[in-house]
Amino acid sequence: MFNGIIYNTGKIKYLKKGINSTYIGIKTNINFTKKDIGSSVCCDGVCLTVTKMFKNIIYFYISNETLKRSNFRLLKINQIINLEKSLLYGQDISGHFSQGHVDTTAKIIKVNFIDKTWLIKLKIKDNKLNKFLAEKASISINGVSLTISKVYQSFFEISVIPHTLKLTNLKYLKRNSLVNVELDILSKYIYKYSN
Secondary structure, eight states, X not given: OBOOOOOEEEEEEEEEEOSSOEXXXXXXXXXXXXXXXXXXXXXXXXXXXXXXXXXXXXXXXXXHHHHHHSSGGGOOTTOEEXXXXXXXXXXXXXXXXXXXXXXXXXXXXXXXXETTEEEEEEEESOGGXXXXXXXXXXXXXXXXXXXXXXXXXXXXXXXXXXXXXHHSGGGGOOXXXXXXXXXXXXHHHHHHHHO
C-alpha cells in the first residue's frame, strides 16, 4: 500500500527486454538493505518487487500483464522514475491509499501554465474507465497522488503545484506523453457493489 507522496526518484541504468517480460535496474539514493529484497516499491505508480540489489541499484522483474497495462513497454535507459517505498504502520497518510495496481495509461493532450502551476489535460486510453472519474476525486498519475480538477466528456484535468513538479518526474511531461493511471480504489469498489 502506498500514499502517492513522492520524495524520491531513480534513474534506469539497466534494461533487458524479453518477449513477454522486462528486467530493470534503477539507481536511487533511497536506502535499501538486503532485508528489502522481496518488498514492494511503487515505480511510476506500478507496484514492483525488489529482486536484488547491487550498490545503489535495485532490480525489478516486470511481467507481461504489467507491460500491457502501463507505459513500461516504452522504458529507456536514463529515464527518471518516481519511487515510493510501501507504507509503514503508523505512518502519516498525506495523499490517498493506492495499491500500485495500474488500471491503464493516459495521454497528455495539453499542458497549460497558470503562474507556476501546471494544468494538464489527459485522455484515458480505455474509455470504459471514464465512469470512475469525478471532480475532486483522487487519482494516481505515475504514482503521484493528485486531485482531478475537472472532468469533460473525453478528457480530464489535473493541477500540479511547483513543489510536486520539483520532486517528481511530472516536470518532464509534454504533449503526447504517456502516463500510468491508477483510479481511486474507493470509486472502483463503490461502483462494483452498487451495480
